Amino acid sequence: MSRTVGIFLFLIGVMHAEAAAKPHVISFGKSTAVKWLTGANEENAVELKVRALYVDARLKEYTLGLPHDITDRLFVVRRAYRLNDTLPEDKAPQWRWQRGGWLLVDRSTGHIAQVALPEFDPYYSAVTWYRDYAAYCGMAGEGKTPYVLVAQLGRRKPIVKKSLATGKTEGLPDSLCAAPRWQRPGRVTFEADGASLSFDVRGQTAGPVVAEAGEEEDSD
Known part of the structure; x- marks a missing residue:
């Protein structure tokens, strides 16, 4: 019985080790044109090219422009996001695209963090x-x-x-x-x-x- 338990625990450990060693896949989606409203009264519409950022085929963020490689493992990319612009009296939801800050992406771990630029x-x-x-x-x-x-x-x-x-x-x-x-x-x-x-x-x-x-x- 103890031998069976030992083999079982060994197999569990091997599976966990294989899962931990599995590399993450970082990818970008196709570029999509969206409107970004600018100006004091948001009277000007500027076209932005937005791409989805995926980690292991899961959507994590939306991005703008080309990424910049810091090392062969780390890169930064500009973030884009949708802001809720709905007023209480609006019958349908209203969303607007905005430019965000920068994201630091680790290709090895799949971790994404926001970059704090002073x-x-x-x-x-x-x-x-x-x-x-x-x-x-x-x-x-x-x-x-x-x-x-x-x-x-x-x-x-x-x-x-x-x-x-x-x-x-x-x-x-x-x-x-x-x-x-x-x-x-x-x-x-x-x-x-x-x-x-x-x-x-x-x-x-x-x-x-x-x-x-x-x-x-x-x-x-």
């Missing part, structure tokens, strides 16, 4: 990724002070956070500043307030690039 605004911020760094313009404080920021995955505080003189959004998406530009090995350039700001990012630190030094490098 001062990120889903409407006004345009993010450019490089390695595990995200560069963008965001807003903070009661007065909604605009900043240029560089954040690193896994860190709560941004590596770069510099305030801008003005924050002319004009009510348009991604209008705090143009999408930042990255250069190897770790230089990022922001175009905001009619000026260019560059920073050299090294590990968990960063420093501004002096204009004269940049001009000398260009002339070499």
Whole structure:
């Protein structure tokens, strides 16, 4: 009897081990065009391309744009979601698509987590990724002070956070500043307030690039 129980427990352990070792399948669905309402009175309809994100053939999230590989195991992708826009007097449900933040996906475990980017605004911020760094313009404080920021995955505080003189959004998406530009090995350039700001990012630190030094490098 004890031998039978031992064999049974052994088989259970083998099955659990096989289940734990089974790789997860991460896949995206077909791109679907949806309308995203923008502007102060939501008077402008912008077309977004939305794709479903599946883990083991199960729908987990909706996404926008192309994913960015952090490593061969991890990638980030922009999230999209439907917001309930139904009023109490509406007879039928009303739903509207919205842009969300960013998702971190682990291909090995199938785990999906939301990325916390400091001062990120889903409407006004345009993010450019490089390695595990995200560069963008965001807003903070009661007065909604605009900043240029560089954040690193896994860190709560941004590596770069510099305030801008003005924050002319004009009510348009991604209008705090143009999408930042990255250069190897770790230089990022922001175009905001009619000026260019560059920073050299090294590990968990960063420093501004002096204009004269940049001009000398260009002339070499």
